[in-house]
Amino acid sequence: MFYIRLIALIFVSTLIISCGSESDAACAHQVSIDLDSENYSAVIATLENNGTCNGEFSNEESWLNLGAAYMGSAGISVGALVTTITKVDPAEGIGGLLSAFDGVSNTSGLTALSNAQEVYGYITTGLDCSSTIGLVDYQEAACLYGGMANTLKGVGVLNAVLGDAITFLTTPVTLGDINDVNDNGTSDEIEITSCAIQEASLDDGACPETTITYNTGATGVTFTTTGFSDVYIPRTFTVTDTASPAFGGNQVYYRMIDQGAAIPSPVTTVGSCDQNFGNVGCPIDMTSCYPCPVVVDGAAPTVTNGLLELVNTGALDGADEGGSLTAVMDADSSGTVTEAELAAFLLTL
Numbered sequence: 001m002f003y004i005r006l007i008a009l010i011f012v013s014t015l016i017i018s019c020g021s022e023s024d025a026a027c028a029h030q031v032s033i034d035l036d037s038e039n040y041s042a043v044i045a046t047l048e049n050n051g052t053c054n055g056e057f058s059n060e061e062s063w064l065n066l067g068a069a070y071m072g073s074a075g076i077s078v079g080a081l082v083t084t085i086t087k088v089d090p091a092e093g094i095g096g097l098l099s100a101f102d103g104v105s106n107t108s109g110l111t112a113l114s115n116a117q118e119v120y121g122y123i124t125t126g127l128d129c130s131s132t133i134g135l136v137d138y139q140e141a142a143c144l145y146g147g148m149a150n151t152l153k154g155v156g157v158l159n160a161v162l163g164d165a166i167t168f169l170t171t172p173v174t175l176g177d178i179n180d181v182n183d184n185g186t187s188d189e190i191e192i193t194s195c196a197i198q199e200a201s202l203d204d205g206a207c208p209e210t211t212i213t214y215n216t217g218a219t220g221v222t223f224t225t226t227g228f229s230d231v232y233i234p235r236t237f238t239v240t241d242t243a244s245p246a247f248g249g250n251q252v253y254y255r256m257i258d259q260g261a262a263i264p265s266p267v268t269t270v271g272s273c274d275q276n277f278g279n280v281g282c283p284i285d286m287t288s289c290y291p292c293p294v295v296v297d298g299a300a301p302t303v304t305n306g307l308l309e310l311v312n313t314g315a316l317d318g319a320d321e322g323g324s325l326t327a328v329m330d331a332d333s334s335g336t337v338t339e340a341e342l343a344a345f346l347l348t349l
Contacts, residue, residue, distance in 0.1 A: 024056045027053035047066040071145070113152055116149040127143060196235070197266065198339070200304065213240075214235050221290065227298050230260075231260065233256070235254070254286060263302070263305050311326045311342070
C-alpha cells in the first residue's frame, strides 16, 4: 500500500491560473514553466517573494507549487518519483526504499524536505489526513505530498544513520563477510549504531557485543557554522576480527556523540569535515577531521531522537510492506518504542 499511495500521489496536482493582469499571469505561467523544467530554485525564489503572483494563485495553489519545488530541490521530482517507485521491489521492503532515495540524506536534502513539510502543513493543519472523506482536491494533495515528505525525510535520516549498512537491509551478511569481521551474523556497521545509541550517555568503553569496544575520556569538539554551534564527543569504535584474519584485522568506525541532548545519542552525519564544516572529504582522524554533522533547521538531529520520532509517530509504518514498524520494535507492547528497543531492533536487521 505504501508504494501504491506514492504512485497515486504523483497524479494529484493543481495548477489553476485565473484571470488577472498580464504581468501577474506571466508570473504564474513562469512558475509552471520552471516547475516543468525542474528549475526549482527559480520557483522557490518567485513564490517566497510573491507567493500568489498577486492573486493569480490561491494560497493553497501557491503552497502546493512551493512544496513541489522544495521536494524537487531535495532531488525528488514528480517524473523521477514515478520511475523510481515503480522500480522498487516491494519484496525488498524498507531496504529498497532507502536505496532508491539515498540522495536525500544530506543537509540540503533534509532541509528541503523539512521546508516542504512546513508548507504542506499550512494546508493540512487541523485536517484528518487518515481519510480522504470530506477533503477537497488541494487538501487531499497536501495530505499525500506532506505524508510523502515526512516519510522521505525519515528515509533520509535512516540513510545518514546506516550509511553503507543500507545494503544489509535487503542482503544480510553471511559468516565470513568482510562487513562482519566478528562473525556473528550481523553487519558491523549496524552493531556500531546500536552500541552508539545504547552507550551514548556512558563512557565505560564496552558495548553489549563484547567484541566491540570504544575509546573513553574523549574531549568534546565544538562544531561551529553560521547560526549553529554544538559540542560532540568523538568516539572511535573497534570491532575485533575474531575469526577472519584474512580480512586484515580489526575494523574501526567513527561516531560523534551528543551527550547534552535530551536523549544522549550519536549525531546524524554524512561524509567528513573539520569542526568549522570546512575541509569537506578530509580523511577522518578524530583530531582535526571528523564525521560531518548534518544540520537541519539550525540543529543537528540526533540518531536516537530522530528514529524514535519516526517510529513513534508512525511515519515509516507500511514502508516495510509488513505493517507497523512501531509494533515490531515495541517489545513490551507499551505503545511507545524506547531507545533500548530501537537499539535491539537494529541488531535484527
